[in-house]
Amino acid sequence: MSLDPWGNGRLPQSGQVPGMLAADADRERTVDVLKAAFAEGRLQQQEYEHRMSTAYQARTYGELQLLVRDLPQGPSPMSAQMSPPMGYVPRTFLPAPPRTNTSAIASFVCGLAGTFTLVTAIPAVILGHKARKEIRSNGEAGDGFAVAGLVLGWIVSGFLGLIMLFVMIGMVSGSG
Known part of the structure; x- marks a missing residue:
């Protein structure tokens, strides 16, 4: 077994010997x-x-x-085996990621809540459209949340509309 420069019997984990000349x-x-x-x-x-x-x-x-x-x-x-890809920049020097649009998060939350309460479906749709407009103009993140809120909001609104339609048909056919 070869000893390392410190005499403890193993080489550094990075694979570089401390005594090796630096570039x-x-x-x-x-x-x-x-x-x-x-x-x-x-x-x-x-x-x-x-x-x-x-x-x-x-x-x-x-x-x-x-x-x-x-x-x-x-x-x-x-x-040689752990070299980063070309153009690699350490995370310390990268710009901060864009913040997530709060209206997009609110749209998603309202859409999820709408599946249980039916009441928050319309705010989910409104907030989703507002969020997508803000995201396009400000470059914020969160488009996925906005789209999910929109989809959930429209599905629940459609379901609510069908329920109202059936109730109205039942009322008309029951009174006649």
Whole structure:
């Protein structure tokens, strides 16, 4: 059994030996993690500047890992079998997903409630149409909720209409 550089008998899980020389890309990934940590308020200005300068001077993976080991995301050395797809962007640097339209959620809830109460079917339809219009103009998420609310609302409204029709036919035929 070969010993690792620390002498505990196993290699690091990432597959990178701490003594292995780091590339410029590895230093840049570490700097990106430090920038994100500073922007999130995890590092103070002086500590951030010190770690940044140390990252640019680091020669090995071990030195880079020490700089980010206490942060939520460390340098991500890529092995041949675990390389990300082209254009991969770490989640930390992606824009926040669009918020879900509240009218769409309300439409869905009213549509579900309408299957039991029959009363909230019409608000489900109204809120569903309102939500779809807002989603198209604002770019919000939740179109699926709005469509589901619309469908449930129309189905329950149709069912309610049929019940009313049968009641009216029964009243007319019963009085004649």
